[in-house]
Amino acid sequence: MQQALQIKEVSHVYVTEKEASLAIEKISLDIAAGEFVSLVGPSGCGKTTLLSIMAGLIPPTAGQVTLAGSPINGPHRGIGYMLQQDYLFPWRTIWRNATLGPELRKGVDTSAHFAYVQHLLQEMGLSHVRHLYPRQLSGGMRQRVALVRTLATKPDVLLLDEPFSALDYQTRLQLEDLVFETIRSRQKTAVLVTHDISEAIAMSDRVIILNANPGTIRREVVIPPLIRQTLPFHAREQAGFHELFHTIWQEFEAMKTERSRGESL
Ligand SMILES: Nc1ncnc2c1ncn2[C@@H]1O[C@H](COP(=O)(O)OP(=O)(O)OP(=O)(O)O)[C@@H](O)[C@H]1O
Numbered sequence: 001m002q003q004a005l006q007i008k009e010v011s012h013v014y015v016t017e018k019e020a021s022l023a024i025e026k027i028s029l030d031i032a033a034g035e036f037v038s039l040v041g042p043s044g045c046g047k048t049t050l051l052s053i054m055a056g057l058i059p060p061t062a063g064q065v066t067l068a069g070s071p072i073n074g075p076h077r078g079i080g081y082m083l084q085q086d087y088l089f090p091w092r093t094i095w096r097n098a099t100l101g102p103e104l105r106k107g108v109d110t111s112a113h114f115a116y117v118q119h120l121l122q123e124m125g126l127s128h129v130r131h132l133y134p135r136q137l138s139g140g141m142r143q144r145v146a147l148v149r150t151l152a153t154k155p156d157v158l159l160l161d162e163p164f165s166a167l168d169y170q171t172r173l174q175l176e177d178l179v180f181e182t183i184r185s186r187q188k189t190a191v192l193v194t195h196d197i198s199e200a201i202a203m204s205d206r207v208i209i210l211n212a213n214p215g216t217i218r219r220e221v222v223i224p225p226l227i228r229q230t231l232p233f234h235a236r237e238q239a240g241f242h243e244l245f246h247t248i249w250q251e252f253e254a255m256k257t258e259r260s261r262g263e264s265l
Contacts, residue, residue: 004033004157004189005054010063011214012049023049024215026063029208031189033068033156036180038192038200038207040248042255046215047193051159054191055081067157080155084162086146088134094121094145095130101153113152120148124178140171147179151186158183160192164199176203176232197248201241202232209251212259219251 007029013020024046031037039047052058054065056072056079065072067079088097098117121127124144134142143163150158163179164172180203183190194200200207204223211218227238235241 004035004068005029005031005191006066006069007031007050007054008064008066010050010053010060010065012046012053012058013061014049022214027215027217028063029217031191033189034187035206036183036190036192036204038194038204039210040194040197040200040207041210041215041218042212042252042259043195045210045212047210048161050210050215051081051161051191051193054157055079055159077153078156079159080150080153080157081159081161082143082146082150082163084165086134086139086142088142088145088149090134093131093133094126094137097134098130098145098148098152101149116154117148117152120151123182124148138171139167140175143167143175144178147182151182155188157189157191160190162193162195165195172199173233179203180232197245197252198236198241199232201227201244201248202235204228207244207248209248211255218255221248 007027009026009028011025011027012023014023027050039050041047049058053060054072056074056076059073067076072079089100092100098121099114118127121130124147126141126144126148129137129141134145137145146163160179164175167175176199192200192203201223205228206223207221208217209219209221210216221244223244224240227235227241227244230238
């Protein structure tokens with residue numbers, strides 16, 4: 001399978017006035033084109049740091065990330081991201097927020113892009129709100145606009161940093177299905193950071209569990225096709241789902257025990 005993202009021995013040290021702290025250490029991970037990978041782990045284990053390095057938003061202290069063989073040294077047009085907050089501009093209409101990506105890129109065929117955004121808005125059930133402002137929309141609708149804006153630039157890879165966590169449970173489940181289907185039908189590569197173990201299992205091909213202090217890969221759990229082939233909502237009802245949940249949960253419990261043992265030494 002063709003490699004989309006290759007993470008090679010990536011480490012990151014945050015340096016503040018007071019101290020230097022190693023957030024992640026020598027993380028290596030190959031993600032195939034079209035694969036959906038989730039990163040889970042205790043708070044502070046470096047999930048967002050790793051995703052930010054993949055996005056080219058922060059340079060790694062050591063190691064390298066490549067996209068289809070080319071090093072990522074800054075924001076890259078092949079990579080789009082969607083965050084917990086929608087970061088829509090309140091003074092722009094939904095249409096002008098959704099078309100922001102193409103607008104910022106020079107030399108782009110604007111009419112083709114506008115037609116694509118129009119198509120995406122329709123697909124996400126947002127055509128009727130294109131003239132409204134973000135404050136006039138629900139949280140779920142705003143995240144759908146954020147998804148349209150991310151897809152509008154046609155990235156190969158989508159990095160998703162807890163994009164559903166600010167939403168109510170029902171909206172969250174609906175949006176999980178929508179994002180999953182959107183990514184699957186376009187055969188995009190995706191990396192999701194989440195605190196929600198069942199969300200990670202329901203959406204991914206692989207779940208990567210990270211250790212904390214510093215962040216390293218602890219374990220990788222491959223999701224079987226039976227779960228993989230259904231929408232996330234129904235994936236939760238498939239045989240084997242609860243066993244996988246239990247496996248990952250046990251790793252979290254083990255990390256908690258190891259932490260408290262370490263603290264009492
Ligand atoms: N800008 C920064 N300056 C200094 N330290 C930072 C900075 N950002 C993150 N850290 C530290 O790096 C470590 C990893 O943080 P990161 O946010 O990547 O973890 P996370 O797994 O995404 O956490 P959470 O699950 O709570 O969102 C933490 O110890 C955090 O305190």
